[in-house]
Amino acid sequence: MLKVNKLTDYAVVVLCDLLRGQALRSAADLAQSSGVPLPTVSKILKQLARTGLLQSARGVNGGYGFAKSPDGISMTEVIEALEGPIAVTGCIEDSGDCEHLHECPMSGHWNAVNVAVRRSLDEVRLIDMLPEARFMDPEDLSRVIVARHAPAMQA
Amino acid sequence: MLKVNKLTDYAVVVLCDLLRGQALRSAADLAQSSGVPLPTVSKILKQLARTGLLQSARGVNGGYGFAKSPDGISMTEVIEALEGPIAVTGCIEDSGDCEHLHECPMSGHWNAVNVAVRRSLDEVRLIDMLPEARFMDPEDLSRVIVARHAPAMQA
DNA sequence: CACAAACAGGACTAAAACAGTACAGTATCT
DNA sequence: AGATACTGTACTGTTTTAGTCCTGTTTGTG
Ligand code: FES
Ligand code: FES
Numbered sequence: 380m381l382k383v384n385k386l387t388d389y390a391v392v393v394l395c396d397l398l399r400g401q402a403l404r405s406a407a408d409l410a411q412s413s414g415v416p417l418p419t420v421s422k423i424l425k426q427l428a429r430t431g432l433l434q435s436a437r438g439v440n441g442g443y444g445f446a447k448s449p450d451g452i453s454m455t456e457v458i459e460a461l462e463g464p465i466a467v468t469g470c471i472e473d474s475g476d477c478e479h480l481h482e483c484p485m486s487g488h489w490n491a492v493n494v495a496v497r498r499s500l501d502e503v504r505l506i507d508m509l510p511e512a513r514f515m516d517p518e519d520l521s522r523v524i525v526a527r528h529a530p531a532m533q534a
Numbered sequence: 535m536l537k538v539n540k541l542t543d544y545a546v547v548v549l550c551d552l553l554r555g556q557a558l559r560s561a562a563d564l565a566q567s568s569g570v571p572l573p574t575v576s577k578i579l580k581q582l583a584r585t586g587l588l589q590s591a592r593g594v595n596g597g598y599g600f601a602k603s604p605d606g607i608s609m610t611e612v613i614e615a616l617e618g619p620i621a622v623t624g625c626i627e628d629s630g631d632c633e634h635l636h637e638c639p640m641s642g643h644w645n646a647v648n649v650a651v652r653r654s655l656d657e658v659r660l661i662d663m664l665p666e667a668r669f670m671d672p673e674d675l676s677r678v679i680v681a682r683h684a685p686a687m688q689a
Numbered sequence: 690c691a692c693a694a695a696c697a698g699g700a701c702t703a704a705a706a707c708a709g710t711a712c713a714g715t716a717t718c719t
Numbered sequence: 720a721g722a723t724a725c726t727g728t729a730c731t732g733t734t735t736t737a738g739t740c741c742t743g744t745t746t747g748t749g
Contacts, residue, residue, distance in 0.1 A: 381613065381651070383536060383622045385737070405695065418739055425697065438746025439694045454647060458536065467538045468683070488663040492609060495658055496536065499650035508643040528623070540708070560724065573710055580726065593717025594723045 387461045388528050389415050390423045394457065395509050397433075398449055403442040414522075423461070430460040452505040455497055465497050542616045543683050544570050545578045549612065550664050552588075553604055558597040569677075578616070585615040607660040610652055620652050 396413045397404055406424050410417040424443050428435040434446040445452075459465060468489045551568045552559055561579050565572040579598050583590040589601040600607075614620060623644045 380617050381536060381538060381620045381622065382624065385624065388623050407695080416738085419737080421696080422738080428696085429698095435696060436746085437694090437696045437744075440747070441695045441745085443696090462535050465536045467536065468543050469537065469540065488665075491662065492655070492658050495654035496651055499654040500647070503647050503650060507646070510643075562724080571709085574708080576725080577709080583725085584727095590725060591717085592715075592723090592725045595718070596716085596724050598725085 381467075383458060384462055386419070386423055387458055389419060390427065390457060390461055391505070391508055392528050393420055393423060394427075394449075394505060397443065397445070398506065398509055401444065401449070403436060403440075403444045405442040408442070427460050432456060432460045450504070450506055453501050454503040454505065454508075455500040457505060458500065465493060465500065467492050467496060538613060539617055541574070541578055542613055544574060545582065545612060545616055546660070546663055547683050548575055548578060549582075549604075549660060552598065552600070553661065553664055556599065556604070558591060558595075558599045560597040563597070582612075582615050587611060587615050605659070605661055608656050609658040609660065609663075610655040612660060613655065620648060620655065622647050622651060 393409055393413050393415060396409055406421045407417055409415075409424070410420040413420065424433060424435070427433040428443060431446055432452065433443045435441065435443050455465065548564055548568050548570060551564055561576045562572055564570075564579070565575040568575065579588060579590070582588045583598060586601055587607065588598045590596070590598050610620065
């Protein structure tokens with residue numbers, strides 16, 4: 380299926396939520412407003428902060444915010460933050476390039492596939508994913524997103 | 535990682551092998567020459583035949599061959615034959631389109647991601663993956679491919 | 690300073706997906 | 720008839736994923 384992790388799916392939901400009000404938001408707050416359960420949101424945000432996409436502040440009034448202007452963030456960045464480099468085959472490790480280029484006669488070819496996929500994801504920005512919320516009742520919005528993109532946490 | 539199944543990786547190896555001599559080849563023959571074990575090769579070929587990419591002939595002198603000219607086969611076809619439609623998120627089922635377009639405010643956006651990925655894979659053809667074998671000792675070739683793309687079956 | 694808010698890191702478990710194998714059945718050729 | 724070779728499906732052990740929880744650290748507030 381060439382599927383993305385569920386966590387990445389949730390992450391987009393949460394990030395879109397964070398995108399709406401650009402202030403520093405706590406994990407609990409985001410969990411509340413996105414409908415994704417707190418432990419999961421927390422896990423996602425920690426990872427995103429670790430990879431530098433978000434910045435975090437500890438202590439009272441702490442929370443998460445974008446580390447840079449969110450306008451330029453691409454889906455590549457989001458996916459790679461949560462799943463590591465986009466690598467279609469197992470032989471390609473963290474470097475992003477196949478480490479056996481010199482010995483495997485297929486290497487350059489699989490690399491070409493990776494590059495093609497990555498480039499296509501580069502062209503989709505996070506803000507392109509933002510739901511057109513202005514036309515919807517916020518509660519409906521939340522309900523539908525949870526139902527489809529965060530189905531695990533329904534009653 | 536956005537990774538493809540191991541079976542799909544093997545499939546490319548086996549298909550490249552089949553590409554070299556375009557005759558009808560038996561599963562056992564292909565297993566022998568590609569280094570992938572027979573049951574696995576058999577599973578892959580059966581699936582590829584089921585989805586129409588390959589044609590099969592039973593009985594003595596039977597085997598598998600391409601159902602159409604292999605020149606035009608894209609990676610999309612190979613991947614979809616083995617893993618089903620390319621769908622980055624779980625909400626997109628067999629149809630290839632998100633089935634909740636009318637109710638999910640994100641739907642069109644995820645679809646855009648899918649389309650972008652699929653298009654980029656459309657542009658990579660199977661014959662582009664063919665190892666440049668003419669420069670290599672066939673035994674080395676086989677050893678390296680097995681080591682990297684079919685690691686399960688090493689002694 | 691004590692306490693509460695909030696993030697950091699990692700360990701753990703249950704469930705799902707995958708890889709690989711096996712086997713009984715059917716078609717074809719000689 | 721018998722050998723070859725594909726077909727379909729079921730089974731099992733392993734690996735990955737999803738989700739939760741706990742313990743520690745940082746920071747603001749009274
Ligand atoms: S080892 Fe990386 S493509 Fe073959
Ligand atoms: S339900 Fe398919 S994109 Fe939201």
